[in-house]
Amino acid sequence: MLQTRVIAPAANAHQSPLLIKSLLLSGARYERTREIVYRDQLRFSYPTLVERIARLANVLTEAGVQAGDTVAVMEWDSHRYLECMFAVPMLGAVLQTVNVRLSPEQILYTMNHAEAKFVLINSDFVPVFNAIAPHLQTVQKTILLTDGEAKSAELFNLVGEYENLLAAASPSYAFADFDENSVATTFYTTGTTGNPKGVYFTHRQLVLHTMALATTTGSLDSIRLMGTDDVYMPITPMFHVHAWGMPYVATMLGIKQVYPGRYEPELLVELFKREKVTFSHCVPTILQMVMGTKAAQGLNFNGWRVIIGGAALTRSLYLRAKECGIQLTAAYGMSETCPIVSCAYVNEELLAASEDQQINYRIKAGVPVALVEVAIMDSEGNHLPADGHTQGELVLRSPWLTQGYFREPEKSAELWENGWMHTGDVATLDELGYIDIRDRIKDVIKTGGEWISSLELEDLISRHAAVREVAVIGVPDPRWSETPFALVVLHEGKSLDAKGLQEHLLPYVEEGRINKWGIPRQIAVVSEIPKTSVGKLDKKLIRVEVAKWQADNSDCLSSV
Numbered sequence: 001m002l003q004t005r006v007i008a009p010a011a012n013a014h015q016s017p018l019l020i021k022s023l024l025l026s027g028a029r030y031e032r033t034r035e036i037v038y039r040d041q042l043r044f045s046y047p048t049l050v051e052r053i054a055r056l057a058n059v060l061t062e063a064g065v066q067a068g069d070t071v072a073v074m075e076w077d078s079h080r081y082l083e084c085m086f087a088v089p090m091l092g093a094v095l096q097t098v099n100v101r102l103s104p105e106q107i108l109y110t111m112n113h114a115e116a117k118f119v120l121i122n123s124d125f126v127p128v129f130n131a132i133a134p135h136l137q138t139v140q141k142t143i144l145l146t147d148g149e150a151k152s153a154e155l156f157n158l159v160g161e162y163e164n165l166l167a168a169a170s171p172s173y174a175f176a177d178f179d180e181n182s183v184a185t186t187f188y189t190t191g192t193t194g195n196p197k198g199v200y201f202t203h204r205q206l207v208l209h210t211m212a213l214a215t216t217t218g219s220l221d222s223i224r225l226m227g228t229d230d231v232y233m234p235i236t237p238m239f240h241v242h243a244w245g246m247p248y249v250a251t252m253l254g255i256k257q258v259y260p261g262r263y264e265p266e267l268l269v270e271l272f273k274r275e276k277v278t279f280s281h282c283v284p285t286i287l288q289m290v291m292g293t294k295a296a297q298g299l300n301f302n303g304w305r306v307i308i309g310g311a312a313l314t315r316s317l318y319l320r321a322k323e324c325g326i327q328l329t330a331a332y333g334m335s336e337t338c339p340i341v342s343c344a345y346v347n348e349e350l351l352a353a354s355e356d357q358q359i360n361y362r363i364k365a366g367v368p369v370a371l372v373e374v375a376i377m378d379s380e381g382n383h384l385p386a387d388g389h390t391q392g393e394l395v396l397r398s399p400w401l402t403q404g405y406f407r408e409p410e411k412s413a414e415l416w417e418n419g420w421m422h423t424g425d426v427a428t429l430d431e432l433g434y435i436d437i438r439d440r441i442k443d444v445i446k447t448g449g450e451w452i453s454s455l456e457l458e459d460l461i462s463r464h465a466a467v468r469e470v471a472v473i474g475v476p477d478p479r480w481s482e483t484p485f486a487l488v489v490l491h492e493g494k495s496l497d498a499k500g501l502q503e504h505l506l507p508y509v510e511e512g513r514i515n516k517w518g519i520p521r522q523i524a525v526v527s528e529i530p531k532t533s534v535g536k537l538d539k540k541l542i543r544v545e546v547a548k549w550q551a552d553n554s555d556c557l558s559s560v
Helices: 021-030 046-063 079-090 104-114 123-135 162-168 203-219 246-253 265-275 284-291 315-323 355-362 409-415 454-462 498-511 539-552
Strands: 035-038 042-045 070-074 094-097 116-122 141-145 158-161 183-189 197-202 256-259 279-282 304-308 326-333 340-343 373-377 392-397 421-429 435-440 445-447 450-452 467-477 481-490 522-525 557-559
Touching: 021 046, 021 079, 021 203, 021 246, 035 046, 035 079, 042 046, 046 079, 046 141, 046 162, 070 079, 070 104, 070 123, 079 094, 079 183, 079 246, 079 256, 094 104, 104 116, 104 123, 104 183, 104 197, 116 123, 123 141, 141 162, 158 162, 183 203, 197 203, 203 246, 203 340, 246 256, 256 265, 265 284, 279 284, 284 304, 284 315, 284 326, 284 467, 315 326, 315 355, 315 454, 326 355, 373 421, 409 421, 435 454, 445 467, 450 454, 454 467, 454 481, 454 498, 467 539, 481 539, 498 522
Parallel strands: 035 256, 070 094, 070 116, 094 183, 116 141, 141 158, 279 304, 304 326, 481 522
Antiparallel strands: 035 042, 183 197, 326 340, 373 392, 392 421, 421 435, 445 450, 445 481, 467 481, 522 557
């Protein structure tokens, strides 16, 4: 170990821990009149936000919440969620953001596994909660969240309704200092098999992540995304990696924030127009849904900057959004990474290139952000060259990566094998530092002794004028081990069959983008492609459905 110089601080010097409470105070100092907006129902200033968080802390303390307790939240994206993101961890308790789109059985598992003692429940989820309540092992009390409807419900050990409780609570609270390595949040990520896995983050990790995210979104001029004069509206569920950490950044900077509640595409467009939203983030399917609404037709979204993550950003979606006036920026992360790892950045060298070449880089996973170290490894743990061609598993190091899976030591050891976090993603690194995600390891199509990227195929197929949405998987093949199979959703009034798709892809074979074995010989034209609870393509379910279709010789299959 290096023999470095360490100087003891003065006896009376204050040792400032990195705590979430420090992120709250600056927003009100910067912009006292900026608003927190909830749908068309409520708006208030930053000083009021600070006061409401103090009131919530008093409510929770009176209810019996203590440091170390887990407080679960079942809620849509709202001002209340934002208040919980601060008040709960600022008490030293752990905030569990419950994925309300999981099955009741999975929700039950996550709350029992996290040992949740208190639950804040939106009235929409009362039936789900009541159904699992008899099987909850640690929950002691509940709080009801409502939007002005009848402020009562049949709930287990109900303390009261959120707004009524806040109105009766003190508007000030003396939040204590404590160890910055205390766990602040936890949530559960679903895998392809088994139960959801719990990831967790400390105060220190969340503060450092917030700083890095603020730098990335506000200081990189080629992708300037969010500053103090912007208006922020999340279109990523707040239960999913703290809405990618953006609410912490927005609150720290005193930015106007607009919370849409339950996602209704027409309302999202209305909020964009009325509140003059300039910055959002979402997965591709949500953006496609917004752009496809009646309210969006003919609307100029000029000035709206949107980070796309959770799934690959295709060239066709990038160009379609650009036609609508939307600037898209690709970013990469995962539940285990808090989530920011990289963001598309166009340096001086690329700015001198053609626009077409620039787009190639704007839709990649991007360059690692500050304080993130990346590498690619083979299956033996050997580092591979960053030459833009050699593929391997992307592995990471950073101060804010989860240190393991809660109460699952074996899976935690697998996650951190060889001292690097393993992403499960196949990627390349190039000489410019760009990460190019080629596929999930489990989704790579193995055919004829070669690996074919399902993401690459999806990007190329999406460029066909008839295709609105596409998913590609590998299906068993007696000769080639696997062969690509495509599900496509078409634009209204359009048609496409396997022969037409083959003709569309042949030029990319001639260019060397894909080999001839990468052309799907079968496609299914469907009205909808299965999605996960956070809007990603659900390839696990897609494989099940495709196998069933093939077994049934469904008429929806087209072959060449």
